[in-house]
Amino acid sequence: MSSAIPRNPQLAIHNRQSVITLLTDFGTQDYFVGAMKGVILSANPSAAIVDITHDIPPQDIHAAAFNLLATYRDFPAGSVHVAVVDPGVGSSRRPILVECAEQMFVGPDNGLFSWICEREKRFTARQLTNESFFRHPKSKTFHGRDVFAPVAAALARGVSAEEVGPLIDNLVKLESLTPKRRDDGTLEGCVIHIDRFGNCITNFTTEHLTTASTRSSSLVINDRELTSFREFFAEKPDAAESLFMICGSAGFIEVAAQNESAAAILKIKRGQQVLLRTG
Amino acid sequence: MSSAIPRNPQLAIHNRQSVITLLTDFGTQDYFVGAMKGVILSANPSAAIVDITHDIPPQDIHAAAFNLLATYRDFPAGSVHVAVVDPGVGSSRRPILVECAEQMFVGPDNGLFSWICEREKRFTARQLTNESFFRHPKSKTFHGRDVFAPVAAALARGVSAEEVGPLIDNLVKLESLTPKRRDDGTLEGCVIHIDRFGNCITNFTTEHLTTASTRSSSLVINDRELTSFREFFAEKPDAAESLFMICGSAGFIEVAAQNESAAAILKIKRGQQVLLRTG
Amino acid sequence: MSSAIPRNPQLAIHNRQSVITLLTDFGTQDYFVGAMKGVILSANPSAAIVDITHDIPPQDIHAAAFNLLATYRDFPAGSVHVAVVDPGVGSSRRPILVECAEQMFVGPDNGLFSWICEREKRFTARQLTNESFFRHPKSKTFHGRDVFAPVAAALARGVSAEEVGPLIDNLVKLESLTPKRRDDGTLEGCVIHIDRFGNCITNFTTEHLTTASTRSSSLVINDRELTSFREFFAEKPDAAESLFMICGSAGFIEVAAQNESAAAILKIKRGQQVLLRTG
Numbered sequence: 152m153s154s155a156i157p158r159n160p161q162l163a164i165h166n167r168q169s170v171i172t173l174l175t176d177f178g179t180q181d182y183f184v185g186a187m188k189g190v191i192l193s194a195n196p197s198a199a200i201v202d203i204t205h206d207i208p209p210q211d212i213h214a215a216a217f218n219l220l221a222t223y224r225d226f227p228a229g230s231v232h233v234a235v236v237d238p239g240v241g242s243s244r245r246p247i248l249v250e251c252a253e254q255m256f257v258g259p260d261n262g263l264f265s266w267i268c269e270r271e272k273r274f275t276a277r278q279l280t281n282e283s284f285f286r287h288p289k290s291k292t293f294h295g296r297d298v299f300a301p302v303a304a305a306l307a308r309g310v311s312a313e314e315v316g317p318l319i320d321n322l323v324k325l326e327s328l329t330p331k332r333r334d335d336g337t338l339e340g341c342v343i344h345i346d347r348f349g350n351c352i353t354n355f356t357t358e359h360l361t362t363a364s365t366r367s368s369s370l371v372i373n374d375r376e377l378t379s380f381r382e383f384f385a386e387k388p389d390a391a392e393s394l395f396m397i398c399g400s401a402g403f404i405e406v407a408a409q410n411e412s413a414a415a416i417l418k419i420k421r422g423q424q425v426l427l428r429t430g
Numbered sequence: 431m432s433s434a435i436p437r438n439p440q441l442a443i444h445n446r447q448s449v450i451t452l453l454t455d456f457g458t459q460d461y462f463v464g465a466m467k468g469v470i471l472s473a474n475p476s477a478a479i480v481d482i483t484h485d486i487p488p489q490d491i492h493a494a495a496f497n498l499l500a501t502y503r504d505f506p507a508g509s510v511h512v513a514v515v516d517p518g519v520g521s522s523r524r525p526i527l528v529e530c531a532e533q534m535f536v537g538p539d540n541g542l543f544s545w546i547c548e549r550e551k552r553f554t555a556r557q558l559t560n561e562s563f564f565r566h567p568k569s570k571t572f573h574g575r576d577v578f579a580p581v582a583a584a585l586a587r588g589v590s591a592e593e594v595g596p597l598i599d600n601l602v603k604l605e606s607l608t609p610k611r612r613d614d615g616t617l618e619g620c621v622i623h624i625d626r627f628g629n630c631i632t633n634f635t636t637e638h639l640t641t642a643s644t645r646s647s648s649l650v651i652n653d654r655e656l657t658s659f660r661e662f663f664a665e666k667p668d669a670a671e672s673l674f675m676i677c678g679s680a681g682f683i684e685v686a687a688q689n690e691s692a693a694a695i696l697k698i699k700r701g702q703q704v705l706l707r708t709g
Numbered sequence: 710m711s712s713a714i715p716r717n718p719q720l721a722i723h724n725r726q727s728v729i730t731l732l733t734d735f736g737t738q739d740y741f742v743g744a745m746k747g748v749i750l751s752a753n754p755s756a757a758i759v760d761i762t763h764d765i766p767p768q769d770i771h772a773a774a775f776n777l778l779a780t781y782r783d784f785p786a787g788s789v790h791v792a793v794v795d796p797g798v799g800s801s802r803r804p805i806l807v808e809c810a811e812q813m814f815v816g817p818d819n820g821l822f823s824w825i826c827e828r829e830k831r832f833t834a835r836q837l838t839n840e841s842f843f844r845h846p847k848s849k850t851f852h853g854r855d856v857f858a859p860v861a862a863a864l865a866r867g868v869s870a871e872e873v874g875p876l877i878d879n880l881v882k883l884e885s886l887t888p889k890r891r892d893d894g895t896l897e898g899c900v901i902h903i904d905r906f907g908n909c910i911t912n913f914t915t916e917h918l919t920t921a922s923t924r925s926s927s928l929v930i931n932d933r934e935l936t937s938f939r940e941f942f943a944e945k946p947d948a949a950e951s952l953f954m955i956c957g958s959a960g961f962i963e964v965a966a967q968n969e970s971a972a973a974i975l976k977i978k979r980g981q982q983v984l985l986r987t988g
Contacts, residue, residue, distance in 0.1 A: 170750050180626050182501040185482035189504030192449050192478060203743035222740040225747030241662020291662040293679035347738050383799020383849040400851035459905050461780040464761035468783030471728050520941025570941040572958035
């Protein structure tokens with residue numbers, strides 16, 4: 152492997168270790184993640200493997216999509232991201248490669264990468280059909296190890312996208328990340344993720360707030376109107392208001408509560424509607 | 431260290447980072463695993479360290495033995511696997527190196543590697559006696575850091591097996607992985623592991639099923655006879671049968687249930703007898 | 710980045726990957742730790758990143774300080790340790806670099822490194838003011854990703870300490886690690902940490918016990934006097950005493966119980982007074 156000429160110019164120029172990230176719902180109690188890493192290092196001995204998380208709630212494609220969306224831009228060009236939340240493993244769902252933002256994304260075609268594609272707009276997708284890159288034997292129950300990990304290892308060492316399979320379209324999509332504007336100017340969005348602290352991440356960003364209007368915006372969720380906005384969590388509240396908006400580290404407006412779970416206080420569920428009134 | 435001439439031909443030829451895996455019951459809440467990695471990188475700056483898992487139930491040698499058995503073959507030749515589930519740390523139990531399948535295994539002599547030795551048949555074992563490879567001072571409570579990690583680091587950078595200590599035999603063994611055949615042809619096996627989903631991994635493999643007999647095999651456990659066999663978890667059941675057999679990703683026949691814990695439904699415990707009737 | 714001439718002599722001489730460790734209270738469920746690693750690898754493609762732990766109880770600066778204290782000496786010279794338990798993120802608390810023991814420590818100025826400074830005695834501290842090493846945009850809620858990770862990456866690739874910011878003093882300190890000696894010779898210490906097994910780590914070390922007096926020392930906590938001392942956990946007790954002292958792997962005397970939680974039995978809390986009577 153190490154004698155192969157890298158065909159990925161990004162890697163050739165920098166002569167650096169190639170980065171492969173892993174994001175799964177496998178947990179860390181069993182050998183599953185270790186097996187993926189063994190397969191990767193067997194095919195690509197110089198890979199730098201990074202765990203994003205393996206504690207995605209079982210089969211929760213939305214949580215996986217959000218976490219990858221929140222962090223892929225922090226990785227160097229040429230990185231390969233492997234995401235495996237795969238309730239349909241063994242069935243006819245397609246194994247895919249998505250290329251966008253100078254990075255590569257490998258996993259099942261079930262929406263995991265759709266928010267990244269929506270944000271980036273320009274992307275290409277391929278179906279992983281070239282079995283010569285797969286682990287042999289290939290099981291019907293563990294494509295993370297047998298399909299996605301070895302294909303990612305090959306791509307990270309410079310195998311070209313063309314070699315792994317043909318271009319495809321009509322990828323499975325999650326609901327859109329883009330809020331809708333109503334006739335009265337109100338923006339209609341939703342809660343795209345609830346983190347383990349109970350902070351509710353919406354699909355509104357600071358781009359939906361003009362600087363002028365930050366202090367005059369209000370957010371309505373479950374018939375409750377929030378007008379308080381903080382810049383950081385330890386900020387002294389300007390009122391006896393325990394619930395507030397904050398611009399979270401993933402770039403979205405979050406509904407948060409001082410040392411409490413906003414989701415619990417407001418009985419918020421993922422996917423739920425949120426309204427934003429500005430100006 | 432980096433100026434030493436590697437004596438492990440595998441490493442010398444490929445000029446790659448050496449792989450060291452860790453499997454323990456230390457959890458990830460304390461500094462224990464970090465300390466092992468610090469010791470390894472101090473002795474072998476180019477090591478690629480892979481966590482298999484640190485969430486083995488405390489002192490559960492069988493769970494550790496199963497998880498290592500399930501994944502060692504996915505790692506490149508020359509890998510060094512460190513397994514530390516070590517209730518006898520500080521006592522007279524021997525610290526050992528096992529070499530087999532072109533890989534190395536380092537840990538206490540308490541059966542952790544016995545299933546790998548049984549499967550591979552050809553192996554050699556040594557007692558770690560050369561204290562020049564140990565961390566100093568050596569504690570009596572943390573040999574993962576003070577004995578196993580630094581010896582693994584030395585082996586991974588090319589120190590020869592002869593240098594770490596003398597050949598030994600009579601390793602501690604767990605019960606055999608091989609099912610017994612009764613006079614009537616029935617195979618008598620056992621449950622070697624129950625994973626966190628409640629899937630019960632038996633010591634039967636597809637080699638015990640001829641292709642012809644897959645559909646005519648039955649498995650008996652706790653007076654319940656299972657005849658349903660699925661190729662993957664999302665497969666549509668051919669009957670209203672919630673319990674089924676499946677060939678799991680570790681290569682063994684598992685007893686599973688659709689989105690439920692087969693162990694809970696059948697009240698299965700590890701070590702329990704299972705019968706397989708074929709043809 | 711990779712074409713920069715390393716200015717850290719330690720790194721230049723050994724030509725090895727630079728070690729960066731991470732210790733946080735972020736948990737492993739979200740993208741937070743992955744984002745820090747992406748930022749590090751973007752700025753320093755050859756970094757070897759080691760997780761010490763991400764399961765520090767939220768905002769528990771003492772637990773973070775203890776775990777780092779217990780393991781930093783196991784890492785090679787030139788390592789950069791990033792610790793982020795940061796209740797004051799976004800406020801006026803200073804982001805700092807501490808250099809001591811041939812290693813570097815990066816994090817908020819809230820006492821995280823004070824026990825290391827106290828032990829090592831010689832150290833220098835700087836405030837991280839050079840924003841050219843920060844991630845852009847810099848959030849007000851996630852300095853682990855936006856300040857500490859990228860500065861650590863720069864330091865690990867050879868950027869000199871002078872470049873990251875000016876020397877400062879008056880670092881925030883935790884209570885001292887040093888026991889006090891009373892007039893009657895009794896040492897007055899405290900419980901600095903309770904681990905997940907309920908072992909209570911005190912600030913006494915074997916230096917406070919002369920070899921001669923190990924067997925004649927007694928430890929008083931919550932009006933209970935302990936006189937039993939074990940060398941390792943599996944040691945046969947010399948009496949029907951379930952509670953005992955042991956020299957733990959972090960170098961401190963611990964109060965432990967056979968397969969039980971000493972903290973629970975004795976109702977011990979962190980910070981609580983302990984007395985040691987010797988001879």
